Amino acid sequence: MRPITQLARRFVRLEIDIWVSLARALARRPDIAAGTPIRYAGAVSAFFWAFLVVSAVEIPAVHLIIPWPPVQLVALILGVWGLLWMAGMLAAHHMYPHVLTDELLRIRSLRRVALDLPVADIRAVRTDLRAYDGAKSLQLTGPGETTLAVIVGSSTNIRVDLTEPRTFHTPHGDFTVGTVAFWADDPRAALASIRTAMVTARAL
Template sequence: MRPIMQLGRRFVRLEIDIWVSLARAVTRRPDTADGTLIRYAGAESAVIWAFIVVSVVEIPAVHLLIPWPSVRFAALALGIWGLFWMFGMLAAHHMYPHVLAPDRLRIRYLRRTELGIPLDTVRAVRNDLRAYDGSKSLQLTGNDTLAVQVGSSTNVRVDLTAPRTFTTPQGEYTVRTVAFWADDPRAAVAAIRAAAPSERSGAA
C-alpha cells in the first residue's frame, strides 16, 4: 500500500507542477531571478510539440468517430485535458531553466528539482556528453556523480572541491560531481568558468 501512496503523491505533485508552470507561462513569469540563464528545454521541446500536434489532430477526429454522446463527451474532455497537460509540460521546461547567479549555480529540472552549487565550491567544469540507461531525471552514477538528465543525456560536468549533499524529490545524494544538460554546453561552460573563483584563478 505504501508504494501506491507514494506513487499517488508523485502524480499529484506533478499535476500541480504542470498547472503552476502553465500559469507562469501564460502570465509570463518565469522563475529565473537574477543571473545568466542556461536553458535545457530544446532537447525535449521538439518531442512535446510532436505530441501536441498529434493531439490537435486526434481530438476532433475521435469526436467525429465515436457515435455515443456520453463517451464522445468524455473522450473530448480527456483529450482537451491531455492537450493542456502537454502545454504545461512544455511550459515547465521553459519556466525553470538553470540559472548562473552571482554566487551560485542553480541546476534544475522542471519545478521541484534544484541543486544549488555555491560557485566557490566548483573545482572544474567541462563539456562531457554522456547517455544513460533509464528515464529518471536524476541518476546516481559511479557513486559520486549525480546526473540531472534531459532526454537520458547530460553534456556538462561540474566537479566540486569536496563532497556535497543535495536534497531532491528522490531523496538526499552526497556527491563530488554534478552532470547536467544545457542546450548550448559551450556557452554554459564558458559562463561558469568565468564566474567560478577556482576556474578564474586557474586561468590566471
C-alpha cells in the same frame, strides 16, 4: 499501502507542477529572478511539440469517429486534459531553467528539483556528453556512484566537479556526491559563463 501513498503524492505534486508551470507560461513569468538562465528545454521541445500537434488533430477526429455522445464527451475531456498536460510539461522545461549568478549555479529539473552549487566550491567544469538508460530524471553514475546526473532527453553534456562532496536534498531522496552532470542547450556558452563566474569568485 505506503508505496501506493507515495506514488499518489508524487502524482499530485506533478499535477500541481504542471498547472503552475502552464500558468507561468501564459503569464510569461519564468522563474529566473536574478541571474543568467541556462536553458535545457531544447533537448525535448521537438517531442512535446509533435505530441501537441498530433493531439490537436486527434481530438476533433475522434469526436467525428465516435457516434455516441456520452463517449464523445469523455473522449473530449480526456483529449483536452492530455493536450493541456503536455503543454504544461513543455512549459515546465521552459519556466524553470538552470540559473547562474556570481555566487551560485542552480541546476534544475523542472519545478521541484534544484541543486545549488556555490561557484566558489566548483573545482572544474567541462563538456561531457553522455547518454543514460531509464526514465529517471536523477541518476547516480560513475565509479562508486559519485556523480549525480540531472538528465534531460536521456542525456547530459556538462560535468561539474566540486572541491568536496556535498549532500543534495531532492524529492527523490538525499544524494552525497562530488560531481554533478546536467544538460545545457548551448554547452559552450554555459561553460564560458560558469568559468567566468569561477574566476570572479576566486578573485574576491
